[in-house]
Amino acid sequence: MLHDETRPRFWRDDRLPFIEARSVGDGRQVCYAAHAHACFSIGAITAGGCHYRNGDVRMRIGAGSLVLMNPQVVHACNPIAGQPWAYLMLYVEAAWLGERQRALGLCEDGTFQPLAAIHLDDPALYDALLQLHARLLDAQVSAQAKAAATEAFFTRLLLTQATCPAIERSGQCEQAAALIATQGTSALSLDTLCTAAGLSPSQLIRDFRRHYGLTPHAYLINRRVQHGQHLLRQGLSLADAALSAGFADQAHFQRAFKKHLAATPGQYRAAQSTNR
Secondary structure (H helix, E strand, O other): OOOOOOOOEEEOOOOOOOEEEEEEOOOOOOOOOOEOOOOEEEEEEEEEEEEEEEOOEEEEEEOOOEEEEOOOOOEEEEEOOOOOEEEEEEEEOHHHHHHHHHHOOOOOOOOOOOEOOOEEOOHHHHHHHHHHHHHHHOOOOOHHHHHHHHHHHHHHHHHHOOEOOOOOOOHHHHHHHHHHHHHOOOOOOHHHHHHHHOOOHHHHHHHHHHHHOOOHHHHHHHHHHHHHHHHHHOOOOHHHHHHHOOOOOHHHHHHHHHHHHOOOHHHHHHHHHHOO
């Protein structure tokens, strides 16, 4: 059966829980809302071009470009007026990368230090990413060899790319964000968040958007989608993941998931059955 190039392809392996991959061969209908991941993301545009947003930066990028997204930084890549484009992505646990940085002497405590670059035109690194992606998806390559190739690539990346200071955020906004992080699967009203932050609704929405790139409600939904992803990786059913992540039902989860990740929860979860 021929693969539908418009459908996302996900790869995961239980033996390498710190990394997963995604690719899309025809991204003309693949549209993302502004969103963020708990992990570090790096991708390659393999054909065509797209609109790229990362934080406050907006640009057009084309084939041969690399994109880098630090954890919890709002970003999106979307088609240019329906023009064909294709891409692949790797998503890597920040804790795993932090341990690599510590081992390389780039940080002291293993806490991931964000990378300064958000876009690179580096043909050698681009080719290396494509080779790693192909190796990860190759069923003939052992898990040990895949792990070694992954460590070699990210060692190269970490040694060649500068880090940047962590983003300083408003202490009041952080109180609201912390509440979402710890209680986001429960009902949280704007009034509750305002009380936590000590701000009026208009102040909180304005400051939250400035510091996090999203409104408090959008940030809450994004966090719930992240949690839903985690639950799907653990093998929960779509219905159980939806309710446990704080969505009213599976339909709400489906809509939010697809809006943020340009794929359905079912498409995302299906990758697990190919790796066991």
